[in-house]
Amino acid sequence: MVERAPLLDVLTHLLLLLALAALCLPVWLALVAASLPLEEAARVPLPLLPGDRLLENLAAAWQRAELGRALVNSTIMAVGIAAGKIALAALSAFALVYFRLRLRWFAFWAIFLSLMLPVEVRIVPTYEVVANVLVPVHALAGWLGLGSALAAEGAGGIAKLSLLNSYAGLILPLTASATATFLFRQVFLSVPDELTEAALVDGCRPMAFFRLVLLPLSRTNLAALFIILFVWSWNQYLWPLLVVTDPAYDTAVVAVTRLVPSMDALPRWHETMAAALLAMAPPVLVVLLFQRAFVRGLIEQDR
Amino acid sequence: MIKRVTFRGRLLPWLLLAPQLLVLLFFFFWPAGQAIVQALFMVEPFSGELQWVGLLNFEQLLASPAYRRSILVTILFCAATAGLAMLVGLFLAVLVDRTVRGRTVYRTFAIWPYAVAPAIAGALFLFLLDPAIGVLAFALRRGLGWPWDPHLDASHAMVLVVLAAAWKQVAYNFVFFLAGLQAIPRVLIEAAALDGAGPWQRLLRVTLPLLSPTAFFLLVMNLVYAFFDTFGIVATTTEGGPAGATRILVYKVWEDGFVGLDLGSSAAQSVILMAIVVSLTVLQFRFLEKRVHYAG
Numbered sequence: 122m123v124e125r126a127p128l129l130d131v132l133t134h135l136l137l138l139l140a141l142a143a144l145c146l147p148v149w150l151a152l153v154a155a156s157l158p159l160e161e162a163a164r165v166p167l168p169l170l171p172g173d174r175l176l177e178n179l180a181a182a183w184q185r186a187e188l189g190r191a192l193v194n195s196t197i198m199a200v201g202i203a204a205g206k207i208a209l210a211a212l213s214a215f216a217l218v219y220f221r222l223r224l225r226w227f228a229f230w231a232i233f234l235s236l237m238l239p240v241e242v243r244i245v246p247t248y249e250v251v252a253n254v255l256v257p258v259h260a261l262a263g264w265l266g267l268g269s270a271l272a273a274e275g276a277g278g279i280a281k282l283s284l285l286n287s288y289a290g291l292i293l294p295l296t297a298s299a300t301a302t303f304l305f306r307q308v309f310l311s312v313p314d315e316l317t318e319a320a321l322v323d324g325c326r327p328m329a330f331f332r333l334v335l336l337p338l339s340r341t342n343l344a345a346l347f348i349i350l351f352v353w354s355w356n357q358y359l360w361p362l363l364v365v366t367d368p369a370y371d372t373a374v375v376a377v378t379r380l381v382p383s384m385d386a387l388p389r390w391h392e393t394m395a396a397a398l399l400a401m402a403p404p405v406l407v408v409l410l411f412q413r414a415f416v417r418g419l420i421e422q423d424r
Numbered sequence: 425m426i427k428r429v430t431f432r433g434r435l436l437p438w439l440l441l442a443p444q445l446l447v448l449l450f451f452f453f454w455p456a457g458q459a460i461v462q463a464l465f466m467v468e469p470f471s472g473e474l475q476w477v478g479l480l481n482f483e484q485l486l487a488s489p490a491y492r493r494s495i496l497v498t499i500l501f502c503a504a505t506a507g508l509a510m511l512v513g514l515f516l517a518v519l520v521d522r523t524v525r526g527r528t529v530y531r532t533f534a535i536w537p538y539a540v541a542p543a544i545a546g547a548l549f550l551f552l553l554d555p556a557i558g559v560l561a562f563a564l565r566r567g568l569g570w571p572w573d574p575h576l577d578a579s580h581a582m583v584l585v586v587l588a589a590a591w592k593q594v595a596y597n598f599v600f601f602l603a604g605l606q607a608i609p610r611v612l613i614e615a616a617a618l619d620g621a622g623p624w625q626r627l628l629r630v631t632l633p634l635l636s637p638t639a640f641f642l643l644v645m646n647l648v649y650a651f652f653d654t655f656g657i658v659a660t661t662t663e664g665g666p667a668g669a670t671r672i673l674v675y676k677v678w679e680d681g682f683v684g685l686d687l688g689s690s691a692a693q694s695v696i697l698m699a700i701v702v703s704l705t706v707l708q709f710r711f712l713e714k715r716v717h718y719a720g
Binding site for chain 2: 124133134137151154164165166209210212215218219220228234235236237238239241242245249250251256294296297302314317318321328330352356359362363377378381388394397401404409415
């Protein structure tokens with residue numbers, strides 16, 4: 122503090138409390154609605170204090186949205202995407218930083234360009250690839266004049282491999298990450314050359330160096346990155362909506378949005394809000410529990 | 425850049441790069457190329473052959489009133505979302521930066537909305553602003569006498585999606601503004617105080633100008649967010665309605681591609697969106713260069 126200004130300090134705290142209360146209002150009211158019976162939750166205006174029916178409503182929402190299965194699906198997807206992004210990015214960065222590659226610029230720009238192609242801008246063609254992963258293979262083979270060989274292989278037509286309604290389809294297309302690759306590149310570049318020299322003198326092989334030196338050194342960055350990516354992956358909506366038509370693979374976020382009342386149905390907002398609380402709980406808890414790592418990761422990642 | 429000391433090996437580095445490059449080829453570059461092809465060619469209905477149509481898809485798109493409306497709606501939505509989220513984030517960061525006690529608690533309460541999925545944020549605000557039972561809708565009707573109904577009124581629907589989108593993004597801006605504020609050297613503030621500048625003057629004349637690189641970076645990030653990450657909000661709340669009043673570009677690509685099954689138009693829209701991301705990314709990296717200057 123530069124000077125003493127008690128009045129200004131009180132005002133600061135007052136404004137902060139007001140602003141943060143407003144920020145928390147949507148979730149507070151969701152909690153209130155989720156703790157009331159149907160007739161109370163539909164009253165106008167909604168009471169501002171929670172009731173005692175929270176557990177019953179959570180149980181009802183759990184059943185209606187089949188949240189048990191959806192939460193498991195979300196966990197598999199979020200952990201899979203986060204771990205996949207980290208693994209692919211760390212390996213790529215290792216190759217880019219620690220090897221003299223011909224065509225290094227090519228790999229670098231390929232990864233960099235992917236920054237400019239989020240799923241949202243190429244929805245339909247990406248869906249087509251996931252519906253049949255072999256489409257690009259067929260086309261490439263056709264250009265190279267191998268068309269007939271492949272067509273003959275898939276008996277009675279073209280071979281097909283669909284990733285729709287599968288965990289692979291949910292996870293795999295989202296596992297490339299330019300930002301994570303550049304983050305690891307930054308970290309590896311800051312590792313002193315003396316360590317590499319020592320390792321070479323000791324006859325250390327590249328992969329052993331990666332596992333025994335680089336990974337332990339980047340542990341804190343890795344943890345921060347994992348938290349950011351877990352939250353991002355858990356909250357995906359458009360991609361799961363496209364790839365999944367079988368409710369058995371619904372993620373928690375998609376399952377909740379199915380409970381949002383449509384205009385002509387009897388609104389059961391108390392259950393919708395209960396389901397929303399359950400679906401947002403895991404990423405919110407992760408952020409709150411690992412706040413320090415989360416904030417660091419956010420600022421380091423830059424994008 | 426590369427290390428002075430490197431490992432030897434020709435095959436190993438490409439094996440290490442292969443997984444990421446394969447994912448990129450299959451799920452990024454191939455679809456992007458397909459989008460361009462589908463935008464420039466038309467598939468013959470019977471033979472399945474490709475026929476060159478050139479820029480016809482783009483011409484039709486830019487001539488259609490629905491698409492023009494969607495562009496205007498997107499600009500309005502992005503500007504309002506980025507502006508609101510940045511202002512509130514800055515406000516909170518300046519306040520928290522002033523406090524000594526309770527700083528960590530305040531920070532915790534400001535950060536967590538970041539973890540809520542856009543689609544769920546949409547559901548929360550739909551409930552809050554539901555014309556029949558929403559608390560805020562009730563307050564607007566009773567307190568200000570506004571007949572509130574986002575299902576019927578275009579501007580009400582826009583307010584609904586902007587509020588939900590900005591609410592989720594405030595935390596992100598808060599984190600960066602607070603980090604920016606704490607990076608400002610104390611001596612500058614103290615020197616200004618010695619020269620007789622009060623708290624308000626110091627904020628306007630010293631602190632905010634020094635925050636401008638952060639603000640510019642955040643502006644780009646907020647625009648990217650509003651453009652591409654808000655599909656879930658529109659899909660759960662207004663579904664683009666009423667009458668296209670909240671049909672942002674990303675929602676329209678999805679709608680035309682998967683509901684309307686107009687592949688050519690959807691592909692042309694994808695190409696336009698790619699051009700937008702490219703320009704935003706270029707802006708962002710321009711800024712990164714500037715920031716290096718700033719620090720050095």
